[in-house]
Amino acid sequence: MAHLLLLSSPLSISLCFFAWLQGFLVVHGNTNLTHSSFTPINRDLYHSSGDLMEEIKALVFRHPDRLTFDTIKSRNKGYSAEIAVVTYCRRSQETDDRPKFRILLSFGQHGRELITSELALRILSILSKEQFLPNLxxxxxxxxxDKLLIKMVPMENINGRRIVEAGDLCERRNGRGVDLNRNWSVDWGKKEKDYxxxxxxPGTAPFSEPETQIMRKVAMSFDPHIWVNIHSGMEALFMPYDHKNTTPDGVSSHQMKSLLEELNHLHCQRRCMIGSGGGSVGLNNQLNCAGG
Ligand SMILES: [Zn+2]
Incomplete structure (x- = not known):
């Protein structure tokens, strides 16, 4: 599966959902981390992983009419992981047989990108109407x-994040040193010049990691029309594929690019880079403590 941003089919829905999503990313797109293992995480800016998940859980339980909370666990060769999945469906208690447009939002795939999980909490606060956005x-x-069914993974890589919270602020991999964004089967193990x-x-094999196995399971069962994978460290709206300098051919790819350009125009003051990660910015050259 490709990196950063994956939209799996043509779109025709309102863009307002993305207005606040992208608006928040533009304002808060950079984490405040440094390479020093002695720099403490600023608790005025970031929850601990435990506190954040407890807040999300409490928020979900305050709004059973529209939010549900599940935990999925997996294990491989002595290494275990679990991922929380929050589902949003407004009017879920009412009769509404119209098919919904399905959106999957995943955050925190890289341990050090703390801001992304804060964004997940904020989006859930807005979906539950505990917070409101100005000008919307x-x-x-x-x-x-009303037209959407949303699944959200607020913290995909909680084991890696715990390593960050223990002081290794630059860690992006999972709890046993695998980059979850290189553990999918698309060109697995293919090494670029700047690898x-x-x-x-990438791990010992495609889907060797419990976190990747869980995400595959969620994606296959939910079958989203759109999947947005939120990272931090740069202002960009990427589409497949990060590891290539090109984007796929075809109508869907062109529609995806048009949508991203429109978002960039409407909500990013055209500051965001668009296209494949590799083609737009040479993603592998951009990997640093805060990004990727
Ligand atoms: Zn990342």
Whole structure:
């Protein structure tokens, strides 16, 4: 599966859902990390992983009419992982047989990208109407949300994040040193010229990692129309494929690119890079403590 941003089919829904999503990313797109293992995480800016998940769980339980919480576990060769999945479906208690547009949002695939899971909490707060966005008409938002079924993975890599929280602030991999964004089957193990074996360890085989297995299971059962994988460290709206300098051919790919360009124009003041990660910015050259 490709990196950063994956939209799996043509789109025709309102863009307002993405307005606040991208708006928040633009404002808060950079983590505040440094390479020093002695720099503490600023708790005024970031929850601990435990506190954040407890807040999300409590928020979900306050809104059973629209939010549900599940935990999925997996294990491989003595290494275990679990991932929380929150499902949003407005009016879930009412009769509504119209098919919904399915969106999967995943955050925190890289341990050090703390800001992304904070964004997950904020989006859930808005979906539950505990927070509101300025300049966004609630009725318009409701109209869009009525058409959506959203699954959210607030913290994909909690084991890696715990390593960061223990002081290794630059760790992006999972709890046993595998880059979850290189553990999928698309060109698995293919090494680019600037391949970094430490940062981009793909694991022993495609889907060797419990976290990747869980995400595959979620994606296959949910079958999303759109999948947005949120990272931090740069202002960009990437589409497949990060490891190539090209984007796929075909109508869907062109529609995806048009959508991203429109988002960039409407909500990013055209600052975001668009295209494949490799083609737009040479992603592998951009890997640093905060990005990738
Ligand atoms: Zn990342």
């Amino acid at each position: 008409d609630p009725a318009s938002l409701d109209h869009t949300l 970094d074996p430490y940062e981009e360890n």
